[in-house]
Amino acid sequence: MLKSLFRLAPARGALRQHFQLTQCTNHSLLSTKTSCISSTSRSCAKVAADENSESEPKTTKSHYNPFTQTQPAFQNGSNAKVDPPANAEEREKLLKVLQLEVDIAHQEGRRVPALKSITDENWAHILTLPSKSARYKYYGYLWQVEAKKQAKERKKEERAVQVLERKEEMRKEREENEHIIYGLGHTSLFLRIYDSTINSFQNNRLIRAMQFSPKIVLDCSYDRHMTRREALNAAKQLMLCFAENRAHDDPFDLHYCNVNMQSICTQALNRYIPTMFNTEFPMNVHEQCFTELFPKENLVYLTPHCRTDLEVYNPDNVYIVGAMVDTVNNEPLSLAKAKRLGLRMARLPLDRYLQWGAGSGKSLTLNQMVNILLDLKTTNDWTQALKHVPRRKLVDATEEALQQKRVLEKRARQLNFSVDDILNDRENKQKHKVRSYMKDSQFNLETWGTKKKNRNTN
Secondary structure, three states: OHHHHHHHOOOHHHHHHHHHHOOOOHHHHHHHHHHHHHHHHHHHHHHHHHHHHHHOOOOOOOOOOHHHOOOOOOOOOOOOOOOOOOOHHHHHHHHHHHHHHHHHHHHOOOOOOOHHHOOHHHHHHHOOOOOHHHHHHHHHHHHHHHHHHHHHHHHHHHHHHHHHHHHHHHHHHHHHOOOOOEOOOOEOOOOOOOHHHHHHHHHHHHHHHHHHOOEEEEEOOOHHHOOHHHHHHHHHHHHHHHHHHHHOOOOOEEEEEOOOOOOHHHHHHHHHOOOOOOOOOOOEEOOOOHHHOOOHHHEEEEOOOOOOEOOOOOOOOEEEEEOOOOOOOOOOHHHHHHHHHOOEEEEOOHHHHOOEOOOOOOOOOHHHHHHHHHHHHHHOOHHHHHHHOOHHHEOOHHHHHHHHHHHHHHHHHHHHHHHHHHHHHHHHHHOOOOOHHHOOOOOOOOOOOHHHHHHHHO
């Protein structure tokens, strides 16, 4: 009520007008008072109507037209990725709209892939994109992937035609030649080893490693700390860890712990290794933590953020490597987890054995870590094990020596030049300003200028 009264209070100009009106006649005063009362009553009614309208809920009809939306309906106004709609009906509607968008852009000749080449996983990622420009960038990426795949298939077909032609030529040569031909693909004394035989041999070696070899753990619990691209890179590195450990003469017993079956990293790893969940495949994948599988006193977490160097490899210890690609997030997450679990920590002595180049990061990939541990277990020599560190991150000794030599030669040339200048300056100071042949000569006015006159007359 007080607010309404304050809103109805007259302004300074109205008060001044009221005082002026008091000097007028009684008739004009009465008419002015009646007009003020009527205006006050109208404003009171207006305020009361406004208060009633504010108290009542507003019901407005909204019509959703998806073709006029430049962003998805679930956009929250930020540039970050958003979650797709949880309702199945809304998701289907938005998916149909996006499919129509792709179809129209494909018909217009833009760099957009065909609808049949876009998988369900691509659609799930498209639904999380916040804007139309982000969607078209992703469409362009899918178009490039499709173009590369088509070019690869085209080259494969061309190579198949060339192989058939070469086989036909070889068949004609064999028919014309009556002698025995020795070599690969011809008569040979050696047995052919097929790829399936090599795979069986390597799998058998991994099964033997499960029984007798030391154990290595890859901690896959960092999915929520990685972006989608980092998770895909981590999946590729995990696949390389398994492949390079499998190809080694004395492999580790490799364990993937804290695996979330629904994460992006695990799904990408399953695409790389389709048989990873088969019971007969020699790959240890656990949803449990490594503290539930191995004794806690044997666990050693390898993290670059601690201060303790790994001096000697101990085969009785179970070394843990965090399966994380931290190109964006460089927080010491592995150090915090090791402290939280009360585990021992160590880091590779990189600074002791390597000389890093300027501006090069000291981060290593997961497969490089596994290769370093494999060679360290075999040779127990850090110099040999650290050869897996990329050479581009290190200072080249020969190049550094040449650079130092160039610097020294440049400084020597500068020093010699400055000494020569100093000696020349001293010699110039010792010289007389007057020419030597005119030192004792006298000035003769009669002969002065005769040479110049003779030169002009000639």
